[in-house]
Amino acid sequence: MVLSRFWLTIFISSILFVVVSLFTGNNHTIDYVLNGKKDDPILISEKYLNQVPVFIKDSIEKAPDQAMVINRDTTNIDTSYVYKNKTIKIYSGVQKADGLLPTCKNTLVDLILPLIAYLAFFCGLMELLIISGASGKLAKILSPVFVKVFPSLPKNHPSISYMTLNFAANFLGLDSAATPFGLKAMESLQELNPEKEKASDAQIMFMCLHASGLTLIATSIIGYRAAANASNPADVMLPCIITSFIGTIAAFLIVGIKQKINFKSASLVAVLMVLIATIVGLLLYVNHLDLIQKNAFTANLSGLILVGIIVFTLLFSFAKEKMFIEAKTTVFEAFVTGANNGIKTGVTIFPYVMGMLVAISLFRNSGLFEIISNWIAFGFSNMGVSKEITDALPVALLRPFSSAGSRGFLIDSMNTFGADSMTGRLSSIFQCSAESTFYVIAVYFGSVNIKNTRYALGTMLLVDLICVITAIFVAHWFF
Template identity: 40%
Template sequence: MVLNLVWIAFVLLGLLATAVQVAQGQADAATRVLTGLFDAAKTGFDISLGLVGVMCLWLGLMKIGERAGVIGLFARGMAPFFRRIFPGIPPGHPAGGSIVMNVSANMLGLDNAATPLGLKAMRELQEINPDKAVASDPMIMFLVLNTAGITLIPTSVIAIRQAMAAEQGLAGFNGADIFLPTLLGTFVSFVAGLLAVAWVQRIRLLNWPVAAFFGGFAALMGGLWAWLAPLPAAVMAQRIGLLGSGCILAIVALFVAAGALRRVNVYEAFVDGAKEGFGVAVQIIPYLVAMLVAISVFRHSGCMAWLIDGIAATVRALGLDDRFVPALPVGLMKTLSGSGARGLMVDVLKTYGVDSFQGKLASIIQGSTETTLYVLAVYFGSVNISRTRHALACGLFADAVGLVGAILIGYAFYG
């Protein structure tokens, strides 16, 4: 419902502004908007087709990892941590494994692939829910962490950046250079969501599994920062890109090697997963085209420029750097719609350049924030939950903290 209102507002406000400009004698305003309309539809289709291969690749690899037992091993490794933050889930219940699978898909940046796994987890959590119309504590914790989940590899964002870099003639461009900033951004959002839900549900986080999780992550990030911070900006970006590429290749090697050792038919498993990936990639075409078309009307009519200029003027009046403002709409839209935010990110990359500060910041925000309202609506709707309790408030709090964190991280790395 909210996304429908946003889409209508973008189109009608843009067309109204265009009509006003034509009435004032700017005859080219209508032509500009119409040209942008068709260009946006073509861009959305081209980008979606470019994602087909990436989604097939990663869902194929996920299927190998699942059949080779790597995902199950990861689940057992995370079990002590999950038991502390999900005290309402009985030990050994299938919901635990589904939650880990969902988290794994989110960590690999497979947003759409994570959805069916999340819906499966919700159905299993509903089985142990004493009141079928009211969201249980484990459901709320799961969804808030899902909306603020850690993204290890922002696959879709990297694929889009690579495709647009080729269009912009950037030879040798490394789309994975946002790996570390995005990981830090998602961790900030994850911590905010976890603390918010734990405070409401009175979950004690002072125990060794939680301390080990946060301590290990903090130590890893601290070590990476100590290594990268002294380097010049250009060298830092190169090292971050190399690190992101190395992690991706290491995961590929791990899954394939584990499959071979476990005598899994790796080729067949990959093909089975890739078939699912093709369907997932094709499903986003109408959503991306729809949002890009609405955004195009809003932008080419001048409304986007007026909005950004207004926010920028306010930021400058406060004495702050306003370079982050063009990327800000990506974070605001991401709460409502992943495809809408993806469209805004593409618009920023196209307008300012893939390798610009604004382009990098928009990519970090897209990769490190989640569609809270969409996730809550779809997941709770799938099990007929009518009372969501504190899920929305905690999710929006995590979103707000994550957006601010992503902007600050963007300045720290690329400012």
Template identity: 40%
Template sequence: MVLNAIWAAFILVGFVVALIKLFQGDVTIFTKILTGLFDTAKTGFDISLGLVGVMSLWLGIMKIGERAGLITLFARALDPLFRRIFPDIPRGHPASGSMVMNFSANMLGLDNAATPLGLKAMRELQEINPDKEVASNPMIMFLVLNTAGVTLIPTSVIAIRQSMAASQGLTNFNAADIFLPTLIATFVSFCAALIVVARLQRIPLLNAPMAAFFLGFGGLMAGLYAWLAGLPAAEVARTIGLIGSLVIVGVIALFVAVGVLRRVNVYEAFVDGAKDGFQVAVTIIPYLIAILVAISVFRTTGGMDYLVGAVGSVVGALGFNTDWVAALPVGLMRPLSGSGARGLMVDVMTTYGVNSFQGTLACIIQGSTETTFYVLAVYFGSVNIRNTRYALACGLFADFVALVAAIAVAYAFFH
């Protein structure tokens, strides 16, 4: 199992690096590792515990939508497309509706809403999984596309850039100028993930629904860019924030309204769905803590720093431009830890400046890649899947494509 090998490698490589540092005179290294382990374990528990409320909310809302028939309606609307991508899912199955809602939330950058919806989709996919301990083809496709999911607007990254620009005394700074490059990078990653998984699962992609999807999404990108391109950064952030909030609250109101019209006891349905929130959150605790503590050891010992330094030396020796290497830690950390990558992004902008090439590239990388290890650990852990097959390899491939695409578009737009 790939995840098992990588998990062990993080800890063992980190231990070896720590021994080397100890012999070099760093007598505090193992204390730092131990502190990091305890802090990370607590963080993993806090994340899972904090997810209880959000999980209960969204599972309750989704139960209303399910009893009102709206989840089935969503699934039918996208049935022509989903039948091509997920041929093993029965037509009209509620998992299709949950996946649609999850993808929609991810596109709007609404992580808190996307996670509960994704966990619900995994539970529904597990119901039709013939081997309950082995990841099914639909699960792998869903999670790989999730890790490579298209983000229309990196709202949080734009907000951080705007705040840091103000603290650095920059005026008339357009923090939203990373919007189009980020969108291009994440869309390229999504297409690459779809193609590689479809090839492994022998799914043909040359058909009318797929063509309509790509043409439609391309038109949406062009229209959105034309609408927002002339707005100030602060206005862009406010507009996108309004759109995201309106969509989420609108979905809740729609589900409740249709439930009432169809004489569904919406309160009872919400409570029934919310009861599962605690159980799901508790289930993911050991999986989340397992992956976070391994990452902590590798990061605390400096293994990540050695890796970046080696890459920079090789790139420089080959005669290539090394300006992008300073932002590489963000790309390497992003699949491992979202908060860790965010901290590294801020560090790059602090060191080189918000409006520097390195700072801008770090933001594009942060907005166009996903926390692959976190997603796989939490989502598969929520349904007790132990054999993830090639999901991790494909997810990391999508991250690599996103990283390369981010570097390419950053050079095209800003270098």
């Protein structure tokens, strides 16, 4: 219900803002909101040749392509004057996101189709793990811990192994694997859900822990920083881990209090200690490596573990081939069956993802997001917050809405202020220590047709805020 109202609010308010801007003269056209593409120049005016200054008119008439670019100043995007069909079109600024129609197309072509491919492959592997009995063994091992975190789960339930693989993939930065495992977990949890259109306690806990974004190897962030010529691209790794870990603990505590979970359980404390020891151990190991070794380690660890999971699944399935025969199938046929289920899941979530991304596209292109973010930055600056922090806030504000959009702000902040500046580093921490909340909710809850997400959205946004505040303190502490 909350998600639906939020979706309607940003959709309707963005449309109204665009229409009002058109009739008040602030916008010359709304076509860019519907058909424009990201980074395209925005048409702000159209005039006849005799209505522009003489020096522009003369320059256009002399130009071979009848176009002219005027540099207004060094801090703003160039203004372009293009003469065509007896009128001069004036462009200034660039579009923040794809328009409504390109977003619909790109959601399918650039997002859903690749996601379906990932789902097909990893759901095929999941089918092998199920039939071979590997997932059941994993669930049995971890059941004592998971039944404390998810009290409504029966002992040794299959969802335990799926959630474990999802958390592990997120932990290692394996996004392509994390989503299929997570969707399989949601489907498994939905089987236990007595109210099929309403999120269960277990689903909310899983979603909030997933969205808290605990990451050990921030491979993509290191890559962006290396491309921006950072002196040490991996220097934000420890701040990212600390920030995301605090976010995960906050998510567990907030949801746990709501669901009245027993935090004094010895198994929970033991797992937490093991997790902390693992993080500290890996950090100590990485810290003694030089720059080249750090880059190699962070680039290869996740890939090697993913390959290891694939190899283990295939070898274990081959060793347990009798179980496939008993199930009247073969290893390959079981893989194909799982892959088909993955494709069906991808088709199911497409409308949910498209609807959310279109609303976000309108929100960004309408100018509302920019106005809100500017006011927030203005409020922080008046509270005495340094400009280095306020310059990084657009990444934090956009991160819950769009990973690609916040990534664009991240790259821009590093190009503008420098990868080794406080703004560049803080932007990197913002990007890696949170999740695209609205996208995740649309994908995961949409995959099982849940319409009432209860308090999941509010909790996830609160955790996002905690991660932002933590990132600021951690960045000041380290840098």
